[in-house]
Amino acid sequence: MALNDYLRILRQRGWIIILLAILTAGAAFGFSRIQRTVYESSLKLLVRPARSDYGQSQAARELLGNYEQWLNSGYRAQDVINILQLDMEANELLGDVTVASDRLGMVLQINVENTDPDLGNDIVRTWGELLIQWQNAENDKNRQEDRITIEFQDDPKVVGASPNVNINTAAGGVFGALLGIIVIFVLEWIESGVVRRAEDVERYLDIPVVGRIPGQ
Template structure:
């Protein structure tokens, strides 16, 4: 099929393409706004190690390896039920320790001493206080188990300005593209299924000879 044939078919069914695209985009917008609950997140950035190290004093390779291992240990502890329970009790939360635990995640940076504590929730006012409390609870839980005073806050969590999920703009963009693609598929599927002869050119192709366009007249 040549490009002009493709464009001709699309032009003929342009109304259908617009209708399907608007419908898919509209339904996606409605679902995003009415059924998908906004999710918020806040993060606290920590550094593992001796806070007395000056800016121009670097830890030895052994110390760095120790701090990295310690960061991994803290990350594992941050997601435990024990820490979640301490957070729940400290903030007087009306949710279970299991729910608190599911909101908390901890990640380490490769080959560095940084640890990030992140809290995700549908409650915009809860995520920042909870992320900051995780640090305090983490210290309380691990004070007798790992090296003391090795967990230091670089950036405290702040209240989020907007939800990170759902991403309405991204959802609508994807829906718009899907609407166009879906409508094009339906249009060409309809053209393929519709095998009726529409003009003399198509009839000549079917018969293998040109149509003369002579229609026999009725006999008197």
């Protein structure tokens, strides 16, 4: 089709795109608003060897994987539940926690999702404190120069929340617009064999119309 055909279609049926975009954006907005907001609290832990030589630093990096496994445990979840007196099961709490490590920066990161941002910060702080206490106990068994220190990089903080109403609303509007375009082209395809105007004859047969029968 020529550019004029597309412009004609938009003039005639553009309202379909606008209507569907508004409807789907409104639906996405309403759905997002009725969902309970889940906040993500994050804590970063710095891992520092007592010596800065390559061997000790490399050993500390190798331990990051062990720290991840130690933190990602139902035992740790139960300890946090006992300390904070939470009314939930260990597996339930563990499902809200993710642990990751950055070996280059020698940083451990713990993330916790919770509908209460303050409680989420308390959970992630307690989780980090458990690792620090455990490592301090391990350090007591080692010589001073072989010890590894773990400390908070900063206080726990909320780094995100879901659902994101603005993003969901925008995505709903885009989806509705795309759906409207599809609907328009389906309608055009259905009506492509129907000739209603002289311009349709000229477009389909590529011949000029020299006359027409007047309507009765």
